Amino acid sequence: MDLSLDESQHILVDTFSEMLEKECPTTHVRDCEGEGFSEALWGQYCELGANVMGLPESAGGLEMSLLDLGLVANLSGRAIAPVPFLEVATVGRLLANVAPEDPLLAALAEGAPAASIALPRSNAVLGTSTGGTTRTLVPFGALADAVVALDGDTLYIAEGGEARRSSRVQDIGAGALAWWNLDRAENARVLATGDEAVAAMARANAEWKLLAGFWLTGIAQRALAIGSEYARERIQFGVPIGGFQAIAHPLAECAIRSDGAELLCQEAAWADTEDPVRFEMLSSMAFAWGSQTAIRTADIALHTHGGYGFSTEYDIQLFYRRARSLSSIAGGAKEELQTVAELCFDRDGSGQAATLLGGAQ
Amino acid sequence: MDFRLGEKAEEVQREIRAFLAEHFSDEDRKEAAEDGGGHNWELYRKLAAAGWVSAGWPKEYGGGGRDPYEILTLYWELCKAGFPWIGLLNNGFIGHTLMAMGTDYHREHFVPKIANGEIAFALGYSEPGSGSDVAGARTTATPDGDEWLINGEKMWTTTAHTAQYIFMLTRTSTQDRPHRGLTMFLVPTDIEGVEITPIHTMGGERSNGVSLSDARIPDAYRVGEVDKGWSVVRFALGLEQAMGYADLQERFIQHAGQWSLTPGADGQRPFDDPRVKEQLGQTAIHAEVSRLLRHRSTWITAEGKDLGGKGAMTKSFSGTSYLEDAQSWMDLVGPAGLLKEDEDGALAGGNFDEAFRQTPVNTIYGGTAEILRSLVAEVELGLPKSR
Numbered sequence: 001m002d003l004s005l006d007e008s009q010h011i012l013v014d015t016f017s018e019m020l021e022k023e024c025p026t027t028h029v030r031d032c033e034g035e036g037f038s039e040a041l042w043g044q045y046c047e048l049g050a051n052v053m054g055l056p057e058s059a060g061g062l063e064m065s066l067l068d069l070g071l072v073a074n075l076s077g078r079a080i081a082p083v084p085f086l087e088v089a090t091v092g093r094l095l096a097n098v099a100p101e102d103p104l105l106a107a108l109a110e111g112a113p114a115a116s117i118a119l120p121r122s123n124a125v126l127g128t129s130t131g132g133t134t135r136t137l138v139p140f141g142a143l144a145d146a147v148v149a150l151d152g153d154t155l156y157i158a159e160g161g162e163a164r165r166s167s168r169v170q171d172i173g174a175g176a177l178a179w180w181n182l183d184r185a186e187n188a189r190v191l192a193t194g195d196e197a198v199a200a201m202a203r204a205n206a207e208w209k210l211l212a213g214f215w216l217t218g219i220a221q222r223a224l225a226i227g228s229e230y231a232r233e234r235i236q237f238g239v240p241i242g243g244f245q246a247i248a249h250p251l252a253e254c255a256i257r258s259d260g261a262e263l264l265c266q267e268a269a270w271a272d273t274e275d276p277v278r279f280e281m282l283s284s285m286a287f288a289w290g291s292q293t294a295i296r297t298a299d300i301a302l303h304t305h306g307g308y309g310f311s312t313e314y315d316i317q318l319f320y321r322r323a324r325s326l327s328s329i330a331g332g333a334k335e336e337l338q339t340v341a342e343l344c345f346d347r348d349g350s351g352q353a354a355t356l357l358g359g360a361q
Numbered sequence: 362m363d364f365r366l367g368e369k370a371e372e373v374q375r376e377i378r379a380f381l382a383e384h385f386s387d388e389d390r391k392e393a394a395e396d397g398g399g400h401n402w403e404l405y406r407k408l409a410a411a412g413w414v415s416a417g418w419p420k421e422y423g424g425g426g427r428d429p430y431e432i433l434t435l436y437w438e439l440c441k442a443g444f445p446w447i448g449l450l451n452n453g454f455i456g457h458t459l460m461a462m463g464t465d466y467h468r469e470h471f472v473p474k475i476a477n478g479e480i481a482f483a484l485g486y487s488e489p490g491s492g493s494d495v496a497g498a499r500t501t502a503t504p505d506g507d508e509w510l511i512n513g514e515k516m517w518t519t520t521a522h523t524a525q526y527i528f529m530l531t532r533t534s535t536q537d538r539p540h541r542g543l544t545m546f547l548v549p550t551d552i553e554g555v556e557i558t559p560i561h562t563m564g565g566e567r568s569n570g571v572s573l574s575d576a577r578i579p580d581a582y583r584v585g586e587v588d589k590g591w592s593v594v595r596f597a598l599g600l601e602q603a604m605g606y607a608d609l610q611e612r613f614i615q616h617a618g619q620w621s622l623t624p625g626a627d628g629q630r631p632f633d634d635p636r637v638k639e640q641l642g643q644t645a646i647h648a649e650v651s652r653l654l655r656h657r658s659t660w661i662t663a664e665g666k667d668l669g670g671k672g673a674m675t676k677s678f679s680g681t682s683y684l685e686d687a688q689s690w691m692d693l694v695g696p697a698g699l700l701k702e703d704e705d706g707a708l709a710g711g712n713f714d715e716a717f718r719q720t721p722v723n724t725i726y727g728g729t730a731e732i733l734r735s736l737v738a739e740v741e742l743g744l745p746k747s748r
Contacts, residue, residue: 001430001660002363067362123635228742242744245735251744252737253681256674259657260650267364267653274364285646337642338635344645345618346632357611357648 036176046111067269077218084140141178142168155197173325213286227301281343288336291327399447409478485529496540502531543590564719603658603672605679607651620709647682670740677733680723687716
């Protein structure tokens with residue numbers, strides 16, 4: 001057992017931490033709320049190779065692991081960076097997997113934030129499903145020219161963004177969401193069909209969920225740091241409020257849950273190559289638990305601020321809103337918990353409890 | 362990174378599972394649950410004969426030299442199987458402590474007998490007037506020539522009725538701050554002045570109260586220096602807190618999952634109800650996170666590093682999440698969930714009833730969730746001391 005990062009991972013973390021500290025203070029995040037995207041910051045990401053990190057060498061990539069990608073996603077969450085790192089990484093890897101010659105992959109490798117993904121929602125609450133070919137709310141859809149989607153067992157790229165997408169719709173997280181019409185009757189390029197298509201989308205979905213889990217964990221960790229700092233400094237009744245158990249204990253609980261989220265994400269990323277049979281289940285867990293932890297932690301940290309936390313002047317509300325939006329864009333934790341159960345207990349629908357709990361020895 | 366416990370731990374898992382298959386029947390499991398004392402001499406001596414009692418002790422003291430991952434696996438497998446393993450846990454720790462902090466006399470007189478399964482110890486920290494405030498112990502030890510007289514009362518002294526000794530925290534001074542006047546002793550359970558009375562719990566455990574009235578013991582039974590007992594206790598509690606209940610959570614979710622996939626009287630699988638599916642997902646995540654936190658504690662220990670607040674995190678999360686799940690499941694499964702194992706119509710072998718009765722104590726003993734959260738807040742978040 002070794003739960004430490006290796007030297008190259010430390011360098012990766014240091015490099016992105018330094019860049020984000022300089023290029024993405026919360027003042028910059030606020031400046032970008034009107035568009036939900038920072039072109040300048042995305043330029044910095046691409047300069048550090050973030051858009052090609054997870055791609056194979058043959059596609060101009062750096063062949064880095066999902067854990068490496070996860071570390072960048074985690075730091076991005078801490079900085080609540082307004083960039084489509086998750087979508088570009090996921091779609092890029094999907095294309096490299098099923099259609100390595102596709103021009104969209106080349107565009108992503110050149111740094112264009114050109115593509116996004118319509119995430120499947122198999123456990124959507126009745127009446128709320130927006131998947132398939134119906135109108136779908138797409139993360140960073142306002143920037144994308146193309147969206148990868150699955151219809152039945154057909155995996156395709158919906159092209160011609162201008163005709164398909166709405167203008168940006170404002171959401172809680174001040175992202176760059178847009179509605180997309182994913183009708184594949186025209187302007188759609190089929191990437192794969194049958195089992196291959198279903199498997200490729202399941203894989204891409206798991207990767208996006210895992211990286212989003214890392215991102216959400218980052219939001220939780222930064223929110224916790226902000227809340228704890230406030231609790232150490234804010235004086236009421238003549239003492240720092242962090243000395244009151246009613247303040248300290250909820251924060252401590254969030255620290256515990258955030259540590260758990262980080263371990264869960266790292267285990268899932270590690271399982272990609274070392275325990276592949278559990279990868280999809282652990283990624284689903286990482287997203288569900290990352291969602292729950294980020295939302296709870298941002299809430300507790302906001303509450304720690306008293307009335308100030310509710311004011312736009314304080315930063316904690318930026319995290320509170322983004323934890324919610326990143327979770328909800330993929331359906332949210334309640335939906336995902338059901339997916340966890342399916343992946344854990346009823347993987348093939350046969351009703352055999354081939355439980356994947358217990359982990360690798 | 363590497364999330365595997367390693368080959369040696371895998372080997373231990375195989376060995377313990379083979380041991381359980383040979384020596385621990387389902388009948389034995391039910392008997393252990395019925396008895397609730399946490400220790401069974403016959404089974405325990407078989408474990409000792411196979412070298413498991415001293416497995417984690419250093420080789421230079423005649424131990425097995427097993428690493429923390431192997432010991433984790435040993436405890437995990439026994440606990441998950443419902444084996445009465447509390448005696449093993451206590452004795453493994455006390456043997457270790459006597460080797461590290463005891464005298465030559467302790468090492469010669471007690472340690473070999475612990476290793477071969479002849480004698481067992483109970484832990485005597487809590488008192489009627491001091492639970493979370495362990496250092497508030499009022500049971501006194503008064504010197505009388507070369508001997509000591511022990512007076513007072515102990516609570517929650519689990520296994521005291523089957524053990525030969527109690528590893529006891531006593532007060533030897535009231536001159537300084539409370540934790541600076543404590544001393545540890547090995548108190549025989551069969552001497553005059555020691556009276557043991559049972560305490561039964563809602564979870565089916567049998568614990569004990571111990572009253573001490575001029576119980577006379579030789580100075581040779583003192584462990585560590587006079588007034589320096591606090592560090593010994595802190596070490597013991599740290600060990601307990603770094604464990605949690607992930608093994609039991611894993612057993613619980615496996616039973617719940619299996620049950621949910623079996624069609625009920627109406628022909629429908631509970632699994633296909635979204636409420637059940639959602640709860641399965643939540644419980645599975647809680648079990649996984651508890652396991653990861655426990656593995657991390659083990660890794661930190663194996664690396665020889667300081668646990669900081671991370672041991673407290675392990676027990677706090679595991680205890681609270683298991684309790685929450687046990688209650689949520691009871692809310693889902695309807696009236697038959699109330700039934701005990703072997704009752705007509707009991708669900709999942711009484712899984713839900715058992716967990717509902719047993720989990721409340723997990724957020725209490727060995728450090729309440731509140732004590733642990735304070736520790737996490739202070740050590741991990743740098744917040745002021747809050748008590």
